[in-house]
Amino acid sequence: MFGLATPWQLSRAGIVGMNRRNVQLIAENNPRHLYPLVDDKLRTKQLLETHGLAAPQLIGVVKQTGQIKELPGFLEPHRQFVIKPARGSGGKGILVVSGREGDSYVKPSGSTIGFEAVARHINNTLSGLFSLGGKPDVAMIESMVDFDRVFDGFTFEGVPDIRVIVYKGFPTMAMTRLSTSASDGKANLHQGAVGVGLDIATGHALRAVMNGVPVETHPDTGATLADIQVPHWPDLVRLSARCQVASGLGYLGTDIVLDRNQGPQVLELNARPGLAIQVANGAGMAGRIDRIEALLASGEAPEQPEDRADWAMEAFA
Known part of the structure; x- marks a missing residue:
């Protein structure tokens, strides 16, 4: 969708590019002294436990x-x-x-x-x-995640995860990453996993891509990707907002898995989340970030992370 577009067209479509990501979203909002909290998964695990956030x-x-x-x-x-x-x-x-x-x-x-x-x-x-x-x-x-059976047929061997981008406490965009034989069972888009954009309001699939190209079915199982509906969605989105508060990072990628018995569990946090989530969603993040900034400037932004999550699910529906 965006592969053949010019820089001007991408800007018009509200696509956040690498310059804005690196200079504004990361450099201005993520103090470097906080990076070890998410770069070191053992410290992340301790951070999550301290804040009472669910994790394997x-x-x-x-x-x-x-x-x-x-x-x-x-x-x-x-x-x-x-x-x-x-x-x-x-x-x-x-x-x-x-x-x-x-x-x-x-x-x-x-x-x-x-x-x-x-x-x-x-x-x-x-x-x-x-x-x-x-x-x-x-x-x-x-412990190994016993992933929710809602993903049966939508992944090859590996555990699917849900990436939620959180900006200043507001969940902004989401996708699920589904492992394939090409990705060797790993939920990594750069290795050939499928990325499925998710409606931030409902957790329902919007569109899917593999290696940047739109796809309709999983390459190994043949499952129709548009049928994906992530359960426990409000709880999952609120959990991502709470992770942002715990980490202190203003621009954060939260990677969450769904355990069949335990529900949403935080797998990892990322201080430098990429931009491919926009391709999976077929939409840009710029407009949403601008709306968040306007809300914060108005002095009317909700304070609690759960309330910020609820605002985002309604505003970005």
Whole structure:
């Protein structure tokens, strides 16, 4: 939709470009000293717990290679878990274990690996293979999300997430990211996942894209993407607004998953959320940001994050 447009046409369509994102949205609203709160997933987990925000349970943390030999016994009670680098990005270094077969660990694809492979993965994580800048890292072990069955058929192996952009406490735009075989089961648009724009008022699908090209069905399952309706939507949007208050960042990407039993859970926070969400929605964010600024300037903006979320769901319907 936007791929062949000129810069003037994009501006007329209300598309936020990289310059405005970097100079205004990020630089003016996200103090650099707050970045570690979201760049380090272990600190994010602690932040969410402090503020009472729902997130997948942290089972344990591996900080030194000497701890790895203790893991078989430590993991024995846990049939399902996720190992991820605290400072990873783009879905790199995430190992998902969905079950057990004897002494082997079962991945979502159905393939199995032994503990040696798990230990090697953790060693690579500690060495910084998956971290930003290649710096030494720690490995987090979390409970695996039992994702809501509303997404059955809409994703390939991986867990779908919902990205909500929050600007100064107001949820502004949303999409769900659906893993594919091309994305290797990861909900990463740059690796070939499907992005589905969601109506910020209702959580219903608006349009879908893969590699920037509009699609109507999931490439692996054939499911009709327009049928997606995210449950618990008001709670999810309000949760994203509360994350912004907790982080102190004025321009924030909140990545939320839906657990079948626990409801919306915060997976990650992002201080530099990208702009592809506009392509998935087929609309620009500029007009919405301008409306938020006007409301704040009027002195009539609601104070509580839940009230700001409710305003956004009504204003951007």
